[in-house]
Amino acid sequence: MSITQQYLLDSxxxxxxxxxxxxxxxxxxxxxxxxxxxxxxxxxxVDERPARGRLRRTLARWLRPRALG
Incomplete structure (x- = not known):
């Protein structure tokens, strides 16, 4: 039974x-x-971490090309 069918039955x-x-x-x-x-x-x-921009910063760190050498 789908969610819609269950909703109609409950209604x-x-x-x-x-x-x-x-x-x-x-x-x-x-x-x-x-x-x-x-x-x-x-x-x-509360845990004293940055509250905003954590995802963007993490993605930038992962995607940043690393210098070889």
């Missing part, structure tokens, strides 16, 4: 019982991503 059951419908699939994904980003930044500050 149907909720209507039969007079309960509120469940949230649509994916409705809160963006909020979750923001909360995760904020939590990771918070943990970086």
């Amino acid at each position: 149907y059951r909720a209507r039969l019982h007079g309960e509120p419908e469940p949230p649509a699939p994916g409705r809160h994904d963006l909020d979750l991503a923001r909360e995760l980003r904020d939590y990771r930044r918070f943990r970086a500050v």
